[in-house]
Amino acid sequence: MAASGAGAAKIPPEAIKAIPVRHPWRWVSAVVVLAVFASVVYQIATAPRLKWDVVGEWLFHQSILNGVRVTVELTIIAMVIGVVLGALLAVMRLSANPVVSTVSWVYIWFFRGTPVLVQLFFWYNLQLVLPHISVGIPFTPAVWQADTLPLISPFLASILGLGLNEAAYMAEIVRAGIISVEQGQTEAAQALGMTRAQVMRRIVLPQAMRVIIPPTGNETISMLKTSSLAYITTVQELFRSQELIAAFNYRIVELLIVASVWYLSMTSVLTFGQYYLERYFARGSARQLPPTPLQRFRHILFQGHAPPPFPPADPLPVYPPRRDDSGQGM
Amino acid sequence: MGKQMVLSEAVHKRFGRLEVLQGIDLEVAPKEVMCLIGPSGSGKSTFLRCINHLEKIDAGRLWVDGELVGYRQQGDKLYELGDKEVCRKRSEIGMVFQRFNLFPHMSALENVIEAPVRVKGENEQVAVERGRAMLDRVGLADKIDAYPNQLSGGQQQRVAIARALAMQPKLMLFDEPTSALDPELVGDVLDVMRQLALDGMTMVVVTHEMGFAREVGDSLVFMDSGIIVEAGKPRDMLANPQHERTKLFLSKVL
Numbered sequence: 001m002a003a004s005g006a007g008a009a010k011i012p013p014e015a016i017k018a019i020p021v022r023h024p025w026r027w028v029s030a031v032v033v034l035a036v037f038a039s040v041v042y043q044i045a046t047a048p049r050l051k052w053d054v055v056g057e058w059l060f061h062q063s064i065l066n067g068v069r070v071t072v073e074l075t076i077i078a079m080v081i082g083v084v085l086g087a088l089l090a091v092m093r094l095s096a097n098p099v100v101s102t103v104s105w106v107y108i109w110f111f112r113g114t115p116v117l118v119q120l121f122f123w124y125n126l127q128l129v130l131p132h133i134s135v136g137i138p139f140t141p142a143v144w145q146a147d148t149l150p151l152i153s154p155f156l157a158s159i160l161g162l163g164l165n166e167a168a169y170m171a172e173i174v175r176a177g178i179i180s181v182e183q184g185q186t187e188a189a190q191a192l193g194m195t196r197a198q199v200m201r202r203i204v205l206p207q208a209m210r211v212i213i214p215p216t217g218n219e220t221i222s223m224l225k226t227s228s229l230a231y232i233t234t235v236q237e238l239f240r241s242q243e244l245i246a247a248f249n250y251r252i253v254e255l256l257i258v259a260s261v262w263y264l265s266m267t268s269v270l271t272f273g274q275y276y277l278e279r280y281f282a283r284g285s286a287r288q289l290p291p292t293p294l295q296r297f298r299h300i301l302f303q304g305h306a307p308p309p310f311p312p313a314d315p316l317p318v319y320p321p322r323r324d325d326s327g328q329g330m
Numbered sequence: 331m332g333k334q335m336v337l338s339e340a341v342h343k344r345f346g347r348l349e350v351l352q353g354i355d356l357e358v359a360p361k362e363v364m365c366l367i368g369p370s371g372s373g374k375s376t377f378l379r380c381i382n383h384l385e386k387i388d389a390g391r392l393w394v395d396g397e398l399v400g401y402r403q404q405g406d407k408l409y410e411l412g413d414k415e416v417c418r419k420r421s422e423i424g425m426v427f428q429r430f431n432l433f434p435h436m437s438a439l440e441n442v443i444e445a446p447v448r449v450k451g452e453n454e455q456v457a458v459e460r461g462r463a464m465l466d467r468v469g470l471a472d473k474i475d476a477y478p479n480q481l482s483g484g485q486q487q488r489v490a491i492a493r494a495l496a497m498q499p500k501l502m503l504f505d506e507p508t509s510a511l512d513p514e515l516v517g518d519v520l521d522v523m524r525q526l527a528l529d530g531m532t533m534v535v536v537t538h539e540m541g542f543a544r545e546v547g548d549s550l551v552f553m554d555s556g557i558i559v560e561a562g563k564p565r566d567m568l569a570n571p572q573h574e575r576t577k578l579f580l581s582k583v584l
Contacts, residue, residue, distance in 0.1 A: 188431035188490075191382055192445035192497060193421025195413060202448060206435050 054254040058245060059261060067241025068262050074158055074227040074237055079220050081163030086170025091200070093175055104171065111168035117229050120161035124233040126152055158230035158237075166223060173215045177208030209281045217274030221267045228263075238262055335360045335501055335532045336381060340390035343376055343556075350376045352556040353390065358501075358549075363533045365543035365564065368553035369579060374536045377553070378503050381534065382423045383416055394423065395500060421449050424494030428506040430486040432478040438465060438489045439474045442496045450497070457496070464492040468522045484515030488522055495526075502526065504535040540584055544568055552576050 044050070058064055092104035111119070127148035134142035152160070181204045189199040231240035242255040249255075279292070336358035343351040350373045358364050366374040379385045380392060383400045392399040400416065401408040411419075432441050442461040446452040465474055468488035478486050487507055494502060504523065508516040520542050527533060527546045537543060543550050543564045550564040552575075560567060560576045568584070571577045 182431075184427060184429055184431040185433065187384060188425075188427060188433070190384060190417075191420055191423070191425035191427075192493070193417045193419075193449040194445065195417050198448055202444065203433055207433075 051251065051254055054249075054251045055257050055261075058242075058251075058255060058258050061245075063236075063241050063245065064238070064258060064262070067236055067238035068266075070155075070236055070241075071224065071227050071238040071262075072266070074155075074162060074230055074235070075220065075224045077159050078162035078166055078227065079223055081159065082166025082170045082219070082223075083216065085163070085167035087174050089167060089171035090174035090178060093171065094178060108168045108171055111165050112172075116161060116165045116226060117232070119165050120158065120229060120233055123152060123157035123160045124154065126157070154233040154235040157233045158227070158235045161233070162223065162227060162230065166219065169219060170216070173219070174208070174212055177210075177212035178204055180211045181207045206281075210278075213274070213278050213281055217270065217277070220274075221270050224266055224270065225263060333360075334358060334393070335362070335395055336534065337393040338377075338390070339392075341377070341380060341387050341392055342389035343373070343380060343385060344388050350556050351380070351387075354553075354556075354558060356551060356558065356561065358532060358534060360532050361530045362548045363527045363535065363546055364549045364551060365547040366534065366536045366551050366553060367538070367540070367543065367579075367583075368559075371555075372553040373556040374553045375505050378425075378505050378534060378536050381501075381503055382420050382425055384425075394419070417449070421445070421497055422500055424497060424499035424502040426487070426490050426494055426502070426504045426507045428509050430478070430483070430490045430510070432486055432490055432493070434478050437475050437477055438470065438481070438492075441478070441489055442493045445493070446496050461492075461496055464496050465489070467495070467525075468492045469518070482515060483511045484518045487511065487519045491519075491522055491526075500532065502531055502533045504533065504537070506536050506538065508537070508539055538583060540568060540580075552579065554579070 089104045089107060092100045095101045130148055132145055133148050133151060134145040136143040185203055186199055189203045227237055228239035230237055238259055242259040246252045246255040334357045338354050338356050341351055341354040354377055368374050376385060380387050381394060386400060400411055402411055436444065439461050442464055443457040446457040447454055462474065465471055468491055470485060470488055473481060473485060508519050511519065520539060524546050547564040549561065550567050551561045552559050554575050560571065560573050568580065571580055
């Protein structure tokens with residue numbers, strides 16, 4: 001105590017001003033990377049047969065915009081089906097009922113094990129083998145019946161192909177989230193008298209969200225791009241729209257650039273949204289929320305280096321160290 | 331069996347081949363504070379968890395407040411209780427865990443009012459009022475909006491006690507409530523428990539705190555390898571243990 005008191009008297013309590021360590025190799029590597037990047041961009045931008053005015057001409061053309069709209073619709077509906085059905089399959093998979101959990105396992109096995117392109121083709125061509133669809137109790141007259149062809153439109157075939165496939169992946173994501181929540185949480189909730197459904201909805205799922213959101217964001221971004229496969233069902237989403245135009249003006253690469261610009265813009269918006277969603281669900285688990293992109297940008301501008309992407313806090317609930325005097329270990 | 335809050339007769343529990351409880355007989359009277367001590371693996375936590383049916387017993391009978399735990403008896407037949415009945419009974423028993431198990435996505439107050447609102451269907455305003463009172467009672471009136479990870483271990487455990495009390499239980503179970511705490515924080519939690527005992531709460535406490543057992547406990551039970559080795563008044567037993575096994579254990583922890 002006396003020593004630190006004496007020391008405190010000598011060192012003035014001012015902020016430290018020191019010459020920072022220089023990092024010359026950081027500058028060298030930055031220049032090399034920029035040079036390579038610039039040369040690639042330059043070559044593409046000045047490609048002699050690439051008509052940039054064609055790109056500009058079609059970028060906001062009505063048929064491209066329609067394609068964008070259909071792509072967004074496909075993505076949203078397929079993801080909604082995927083998340084809802086996936087959550088249901090995940091809960092089924094964790095069910096104590098062996099029939100229910102096996103059905104879920106078989107579903108996941110089948111839809112994850114076959115290519116989504118095959119599934120899309122299957123739904124599109126369903127009417128070849130199944131001209132009528134009926135709903136009812138087996139071996140009794142149908143309650144409801146319809147012809148397959150007008151019922152399963154190209155759009156619906158795409159939704160079924162993409163959504164049912166996505167559900168299999170989402171089921172595994174949700175299941176991973178659920179089992180990541182500590183067993184003690186369930187016990188504490190049960191000890192308070194909460195029912196299984198309440199424990200799941202109020203305690204487990206909100207905590208599982210922190211684990212579920214990031215991969216779901218990836219899945220959504222991936223779905224936006226995978227929806228281009230739906231062009232084989234003749235549904236006029238973004239990819240098919242640009243292809244139809246390219247088929248008559250032969251500006252194949254230009255129109256691919258048009259499509260890419262749109263895909264990139266949309267995935268960028270999603271990336272941004274995902275970031276804020278993650279921040280929301282990190283509440284209560286991180287002591288300090290990670291900085292937003294704007295905060296990061298300001299930090300780089302004024303401090304000269306990037307802040308750590310996450311504050312150095314424990315991502316898991318923080319417990320004080322165990323007392324070691326229990327003697328018998330656990 | 332109308333008199334006892336907890337009555338246990340020949341309770342057995344197996345995990346696979348391991349017999350964790352090999353015939354537990356004990357009674358806890360209303361307003362009694364019973365402390366369970368014993369080495370790790372002696373079955374004391376398991377027994378505690380049987381009382382509110384977090385574990386199913388394999389043999390014997392267990393009553394809480396005159397009602398069988400987990401079953402309904404009609405004639406000489408036992409019927410397993412449904413999820414709803416089990417939940418209703420659990421809601422009348424408070425439990426505090428070694429690792430607190432607060433809900434990390436809820437503030438202290440939200441932790442406390444969750445069960446009164448969701449399980450009992452209490453009016454939210456009423457629940458908030460009592461939630462504040464409960465947090466005040468455990469000395470955390472100023473931490474109402476704090477999230478669990480912003481609280482120290484001792485504060486978290488006191489919120490956990492307030493959470494259990496908010497359900498107005500007739501029995502409180504404590505499973506080594508101070509074992510995960512820094513030594514300097516143990517006192518605050520024990521103070522809250524001592525006050526609770528003075529207020530007349532029936533408590534079963536699994537603990538390593540012999541001082542607490544001596545001062546607050548009305549009875550003391552020493553368990554080892556799934557049986558009750560010795561039971562009696564805490565002062566007598568701690569000062570003058572009768573069995574070799576008890577002597578050995580106490581010589582190590584005192």
